[in-house]
Every structure is written in structure tokens, then in C-alpha cells.
Amino acid sequence: MSTESGERQLVQWLSRMPATRDPRVRLGIGDDMAVLDSGGRCVLMSSDMLLDGVHFDRTMQTLDAIGYKAIGCCLSDCAAMAVRPIGVTVSLGLPGDWTLEDSKSLYGGMGRACDGHGCTIVGGDTTAWDGRLAIDVAMVAECFPGVAPVRRSGGRVGDRLVVTGRLGGSILGRHMTFPPRVAEARRIVEVLGERVHAMMDISDGLALDLHRLCGASGVGARVSESQLTQVVHDDARELARMDGMPALDHALTDGEDFELLIAIQYDGDVATAVPGVPLWAIGEMVETGLTMVHVDGHEAPLGRRGFEHLR
């Protein structure tokens, strides 16, 4: 793609395709998972492709770690909708030097990620080629009992914006080891119920993903610099020392945090809103625009910056 908005163009073009008239598709392209109906039961699916040189680097990371991340990304999709993983299929494009031992390492990491969330590898497809390692994981999930899937599109003016963890600098290592927030998502929705209006996982950077959440919800947002400063990860500060970019900018634009971004209707202290689940407030939803309220009081537009895969 020739522009940084290539991915958006593609998704927009896809979303303008003739809408399906199949009542089995409750929610199609544009959210973290698709929601299908099979005989009145809610079935969810998503897929994540990880490519050598983009999402991981075989010369830098172990295949165990790469396998963990591949499953983790799909589990994070489940967290983003507050649903329960069932099974995954794993498709592999394998480079020429691949060995059975490599498979064992990769599947070892995958199994480790699955086990922690009651998920199973149930199938897949494997092909040798002369390209680099390509991994696709497809996930099927179901609703937790009594909990409806949470979409990106339900955010309302006045909602508090909260996140489940500190942000930025994940490239220093956390992007390979993050814990998918599946259990936290379930807990949040069990405790707050319908006060949870919208949710997604932060995979391409807070600023960009917040633009997506606002776009889907048809509202704007105001982020508080002083609140966001509390959520800057130590890794973002370390990266800032290395590259000179402000740590706050790393927290705003670095990809692969895999924390949840949630719009909730809640007046109290969000830090204690869900016992056992750390939450940080970072701002609120407003009628229009996406801005940052700086510590000195001035308000400035928050750019649509972050990691877009098609540039």
C-alpha cells in the first residue's frame, strides 16, 4: 500500500461490501472477533497472522516464545470481546531449514499459552515453502455464561476510558510474553455488567486503537496527560532513554501492549471498581474529536498515530 492509511482503506472497502443477508452473521468485519449464530448459540471467530521479520524475528526469539505469542494474540481477541476460548487451528508456512525439533519448540510455546486459558489446538495446515516462517492462528470462542460479547461500538459520551495495564515499550520483550487479559475481561463484565459499553485490545498503539474505538462508537475522546502519565510502562521510559522520544509518546503509539481499552459508565474510583483487576483511568468519551488535555491545561488534537501494517 502506498499510504499510511492503507489498512484503513482496505477495511473501509471491505465494510462497504454488500452486507450479508445471512442471519447467522451477527457481527462481521471490523471488531476484534466476528460473532456468528449457530442454532441460537453465539460462536465467535478471529484469526491472527504472525510473520517473521514483522511480528517476531527468528534470529532473536526462540520458537517457544514465538508460539506463545501467536496463540496469545488470538487469546487477546477473546479478551477484547470478553468471551471464552474453545479451540484454535494453526497454519504454518515453513522455511526450508525447518526441523521436527523446531515444530516441537513452536508447539511447546503454543501449548503453554493455550493451557493457561482452557484452549486446545484442534487442527491446522502445514506447508513447506522457500519463504520465511508464516504462522496463522484462528480462534473459535463462545460466550461466558450470562455474558454477552462486548463490541467496540457501544461507547457513549460521558463514559470513562480505562486500561488494564501500563503501556509502551513492549518491543523490549513484553510483546512476546504478555498475558492475554481473558480472565480480567470476564471479571470486569461480571462485576460491571451493562456499564461496560465498549472494549478492544490495544494491539497497534493506544492512540490508533482509541481512534478506532471512537470511530466505531461514533463519539470522540479526551485523554488526560496527567492520568496517562501514571500508565506509562517502565519499558517505555527505558526506550525513551535509548531513542530520545518521550516516554509518553511510546505509551501512546507503541504497538503490541495487548492490554484492554474499555469505555465504562462509572462515577467512582475506577482503580477499585473491579476487585482483583487493576484498572487505570486515562480519559473520557466526548461528543467529537480526539484530544489530549495537557498538564498545563491546553488541549491539543491526538494524532492518529501508531502501528499500521499497510503503509
Added chain:
Amino acid sequence: MSTESGERQLVQWLSRMPATRDPRVRLGIGDDMAVLDSGGRCVLMSSDMLLDGVHFDRTMQTLDAIGYKAIGCCLSDCAAMAVRPIGVTVSLGLPGDWTLEDSKSLYGGMGRACDGHGCTIVGGDTTAWDGRLAIDVAMVAECFPGVAPVRRSGGRVGDRLVVTGRLGGSILGRHMTFPPRVAEARRIVEVLGERVHAMMDISDGLALDLHRLCGASGVGARVSESQLTQVVHDDARELARMDGMPALDHALTDGEDFELLIAIQYDGDVATAVPGVPLWAIGEMVETGLTMVHVDGHEAPLGRRGFEHLR
């Protein structure tokens, strides 16, 4: 992988992994689709990865045709289990020269394949990289009303072996344009019911896939040369003229026919067993071994030959 049995080694190793204790997984690795249970409903999933230079060639085929094939392979998985497609996710690894027009062509072919089978593209993942085009399609399906999914493992001694179409030479073009046998599979199971003991789609060549069917069913098979000769595709004969390999060998070992291989308990003329669905008998299931009964009466082992992706 260093040997031609690499794929088998991997699948065998995977199948020896500790069996899941999750009752939601009714059927895991080793069949055409996994069978999951969600609240008593049967949900099926599979994935197929297509790679430039292996399954298609971007310099030879249009992106529309490549898109059609990518969906077609997953639809053929549904046919192999006699189940009904619901939706697919599409993951793409895109090379540097990719354009929005390319996406439109690819998704055009995908939509064409989906539409013919009441299936919908419901999501996916797109990443640009410096590798060649990689496509993964993941499928979610459900049972046709009153029809249980058909596995590979139910073949019994005395079953007739039948196929839904002529075989061999698909590389001359048919491997990009094949019609997935979803409707035929449904019709076969509706008409023959529990007399359909085992089924799979022929993707890696009849000989290899028949070995797989026999292995899963724990029985052997005897293929009739005279019957198989009736099922040799004209493309196999043309290819034989080009490369000197017997047309019958092409029918036995060429990949990507995407016809169904079925073990049925049926004494009559299989050609008329299912009105509207052409079926050809090619042999029968026996206690052990896999052999070909030649026209001159001698019986010889049928090698485990075909297209294995890990060599």
C-alpha cells in the same frame, strides 16, 4: 523436513500430545475439520494456508482465481465432513507491491466462492511484509439439520470405495477452478444416511489420501485398475502425453483434485445410488494392506505416493 514422511511425523507427533480433557473438543487433530461442542451444538473449524509458489503462482494466475481457490479449499473441508459453512476469516501476508486494486481482485474471487455456498467473509488480519503472498483462510461450519459430521475413521471391511469425480491432471488448471462438493456431500449423506462410513476430500492425491483414510479407519483397501481407469480425467491423459507418466499414475498421485473419497456400505450400482450426484466405484475396503488389482488379475501394493508438503 528431511524426509518425505515429514508431514506424517509432525501429525503423528501432534496426535501423541496429551489428549485434551476438554469435553468441548469432540474431534481434534487428524481429520478434515475439528469438531467442537458449544452448549450441545456442534461447531466445526479448519484452516488452509495457500502460499505463492506452492499452491498458486502470482505470475501465472489472477488474484481473482487465487481468491476463489483459497476459499474453495476450506469449502472442500466442509464437503469432506458433510457440514454447512457459516463464515471464514481471511489472513493475508502481503508483498511490498500490493495495491488496493489487488485486494479487490482477491476478495472478488473469494466472494464468488463464498456466495455459491452461503458462506460469508467475517473478519481476518492483514500485514505487509517483504515476503511473498501468504493467504490463510479459517472456516467455521455447523451441521446440516439431522446430519452428523462424517469422519475419516469409520471405514469398515466390505465398504465400497467411491469418488465424486474424475481424477488427475488438475495442475493444468482445474486446481484453481474446482467446485467444492458441499452440496453433493449433503445429498450423499441425506440419501445414504448411516451407510456412509467414512469420507475425506482428495487434496494430496488418491493414493496418499486413501492411505490416510485406511489408516484412520484401521482397515486396508483394494483398488480396481479397471474401475479406476474409468475415473481418469482427460487432464490426466493430456498431462500423460506431455510428461510420459501413465495417465493412471496421474489419477493416483496428482494433488488438488478436491473430489470426495467415500467408504459406503452399498450393494447396488453406486453410479445411481444418489440421484443427481455422479459417483464412481474404485474399489473396496479389506482387512489389511493397500493394493491395486490390475486388469491382468495380479495384485500389487499401492505405494504411499502423492503430494506431501513436508519432504
